[in-house]
Amino acid sequence: MLLLTCPCCGVTAEETEFANGGEAHLKRFGPGSDDADYEAYMFARKNPRGVHFERWRHIYGCGKWFLMARCTMTLEVFGTYRAQTSEPPAEIVAKIKARRPEWEGF
Amino acid sequence: MSEVVSALAGARASGMVELADAGATGMITLRGDHALLGAAVQAVLGLAMPEVRRVVAGEGAQVLWMSPDELLVITGYDVAPGLAADLQSALGDAFATVAVVSDARALIRLSGAQARDVLAKLCPVDFADFPVGALRRTRAAQVAAAVWRTSDSDWSLICFRSVAGYVWEALVTVAQPGGEVALYR
Structure with a gap:
């Protein structure tokens, strides 16, 4: 069971109040882009063992999307942050580095 | 009717x-920037903007903080359409939505x-x-x-x-x- 804090409304709730939206920070390749890029955008996901960035929606609460960093092995949540960013903010990266010094970075 | x-x-x-x-209870959904909505709520209902996840209750109306861009006004069923019209005119051409959702x-x-x-x-x-x-x-x-x-x-x-x-x-x-x-x- 994950305990998440929504950065939009500030509620800390268990994961049944939220909905997972897959991997975060995907770069979109639309029509006209290279086939390999498009295929990778559509289908290739990192699926790491360890630090992972995900999209979540506070579906039973304020309804907003946000992003989260967590560990897929221990289910430890490193932090949540607003979705209007293309890479994790420095404080989230610092928190992950503190807990997982061997992490190779985003 | x-x-x-x-x-x-x-x-x-x-x-x-x-x-x-x-x-039967009157409910009005307001969506838009909270600064805009707060001014309209103050002007029409005379109530302050609720803080995050709070309710401001006044005579005949309550204002509920629903999300970072949404408020819900709870009021009497019969007065809801009139209040919604007043809120709409207070908001004017601003980028915001007023809808009566009583039912x-x-x-x-x-x-x-x-x-x-x-x-x-x-x-x-x-x-x-x-x-x-x-x-x-x-x-x-x-x-x-x-x-x-x-x-x-x-x-x-x-x-x-x-x-x-x-x-x-x-x-x-x-x-x-x-x-x-x-x-x-």
């Missing part, structure tokens, strides 16, 4: 707490010392830290709901009209005498 019927048609039940359908939801009132125990059986919320005037959108059993505390022992719950019967039966069931858990004292 058709007769207005609330989803639960004035249902009442008694158990660990008193449960009552609030009947979209059911409002259920819970009262009694064990109201928190009853709610905690359905909602994944810690009600120990829940002051009067606080609001929480969450789920009740398996459907979306919002609950707020109007006094020490009085709570309001709204859910969508289509699931009102489900929420009502779930509340009545968990509030049956003999189901006391004494989680909150």
Whole structure:
């Protein structure tokens, strides 16, 4: 069971109040882009063992999307942050580095 | 003109707490930038903008903080269309939406010392830290709901009209005498 804090409304709730939206920070390749890029955008996901960035929606609460960093092995949540960013903010990266010094970075 | 019927048609039940359908209730959804909405609410209703996850109650209207770009005004069923028109004219051409949604939801009132125990059986919320005037959108059993505390022992719950019967039966069931858990004292 994950305990998440929504950065939009500030509620800390268990994961049944939220909905997972897959991997975060995907770069979109639309029509006209290279086939390999498009295929990778559509289908290739990192699926790491360890630090992972995900999209979540506070579906039973304020309804907003946000992003989260967590560990897929221990289910430890490193932090949540607003979705209007293309890479994790420095404080989230610092928190992950503190807990997982061997992490190779985003 | 058709007769207005609330989803639960004035249902009442008694158990660990008193449960009552609030009947036909006026509700107005406001969406847009909160600074814009706050000015309109102040001008039309004379109420301050609620803080995050709070309710501001005045005479004849309550303003509920629903999300970072949404407010819900609870008022009388008959006055809702007029208030909505006033809010719309106060907002003018601003990028905001006003909609009368009185018939979209059911409002259920819970009262009694064990109201928190009853709610905690359905909602994944810690009600120990829940002051009067606080609001929480969450789920009740398996459907979306919002609950707020109007006094020490009085709570309001709204859910969508289509699931009102489900929420009502779930509340009545968990509030049956003999189901006391004494989680909150």
